Amino acid sequence: MSNYKHLFFDLDHTLWDYERNSEATLRLLYDQFALSQSSLFTIDEFIRKFTEVNERLWDLYHIGKINQDHIRKERFRIVFNSLRLEFDSIEEFSTEYIAECPKMGMTLPGAIELLEHLTGNYELHIITNGFVDIQDIKLKTSGLDKYFDQVIISGHTNYRKPDREIFLHAMSETNAQPETSIMIGDSLESDIRGAKNVPMDQVFFNPKMTSHQEEVTYEISNLLEMKALGF
Numbered sequence: 001m002s003n004y005k006h007l008f009f010d011l012d013h014t015l016w017d018y019e020r021n022s023e024a025t026l027r028l029l030y031d032q033f034a035l036s037q038s039s040l041f042t043i044d045e046f047i048r049k050f051t052e053v054n055e056r057l058w059d060l061y062h063i064g065k066i067n068q069d070h071i072r073k074e075r076f077r078i079v080f081n082s083l084r085l086e087f088d089s090i091e092e093f094s095t096e097y098i099a100e101c102p103k104m105g106m107t108l109p110g111a112i113e114l115l116e117h118l119t120g121n122y123e124l125h126i127i128t129n130g131f132v133d134i135q136d137i138k139l140k141t142s143g144l145d146k147y148f149d150q151v152i153i154s155g156h157t158n159y160r161k162p163d164r165e166i167f168l169h170a171m172s173e174t175n176a177q178p179e180t181s182i183m184i185g186d187s188l189e190s191d192i193r194g195a196k197n198v199p200m201d202q203v204f205f206n207p208k209m210t211s212h213q214e215e216v217t218y219e220i221s222n223l224l225e226m227k228a229l230g231f
């Protein structure tokens, strides 16, 4: 066991498998909206295009250029336009995606095993950027909720990661001290720089082993490596 007392986890792409859950939702809606009949593109092309557009929009969000409402409104319009499909139900499709995706319960490989290992030895919390209703559904459906004492969602506050204020808010909600706390997340910008702003230690979860220049306390490519680090 390490000297840390409070472990703060990010949710999307760190514990909740955004990519697989999103893909499962797109497959579901592709059938539901009978998109295969258009024969303009395959499900795989559709998924690829959505992933590309969605990631580009989230990058813009992370540097403060657009807000989450903009992502919700625009992403499928851009996808269908670039796939050259005249589709009248874009808004409905978008609404369905937002309703269905959080109900997909897939977690990242090793997530549950790690949490089972940590629970009881540490106080576990979440700090996530997102809408309160959506993040709540993800936590419940995936069964992740039972491991966490406190869930801090940006939608509850006026701040979002990497703002120092959301981390300070999380510390006060949990009676945690920065010296005995650590942040675990997949985003260098939101999670790692945010934690450094406090300052508190960080675990950078980098499953694709993307190269970077950031100094981090620990770096892992698989969640279960936390065990080898002594957690």
Ligand SMILES: [Mg+2]
Pocket: 010, 011, 012, 013, 014, 185, 186, 187
């Ligand atoms: Mg994340």
